Amino acid sequence: MDEIAVEGVAERWVAAWTAGRTSDLFRLMAAAPAIESNLDPDGDFVELMTGYAAALEGIAVFARTVVERRVALVYDCTLGGETFRLAEFLTVNEAGLITGIRRVYDLDAIERLMPHLLLEA
Template sequence: MENSVEDVVGRWVAAWTNGRTADLFKLLAAAPGIETNLDPDGDFIELLTAYAAALDTIAVFSQTILGGRAALIYDCTLNGETFRLAEFLTINEAGLVTQIRRVYDLDAVQRLMPHLLLEQ
């Protein structure tokens, strides 16, 4: 199996956008660093798959790969509205994701997917 950063990023995108949790776990290093502005203390994989399942479409708008790092901007669509999600990945030489930073459009989540917001 190929472990180039480009390949890992492609498999990561395919796994989370299609709700394939087993594939996500195969791509994660042990104890990855995870930062997110949506439920930072919750189950990250559960949130990822719930977010993907709630959307009508998800497409990579922009992708930049430099060394072992990738920056992705996604166009997410729900009920005819398109909004963005930014994701930053660090991938080690073994082809495992060691760090994930995700920045959600919280205004869009509040309007369109309030069930994903942390209970206050």
């Protein structure tokens, strides 16, 4: 799979999670992807990320880097007049499925603006 195809997978991933389209997310993920997150690492990952997206006023990709079958995404997230960042790292296999997801949330911003996400964690 070339970098352009991997970039397409990343674009579909971003569109799906920011819109809360869980069925699309599951279609993009391999059967048992490796998932790491600094927000509720033992919870339902897809439910958490779609809930996060629904709580925000805006989400935009600030930066995207594709190297071979790895993608690094940095998002600008807005809520309550503040902009803060979320970093995400994806690994895509030859079949175009996401086999690894690592998310790093700005926990200070979540504590201030979305404490309900921490209470559920």
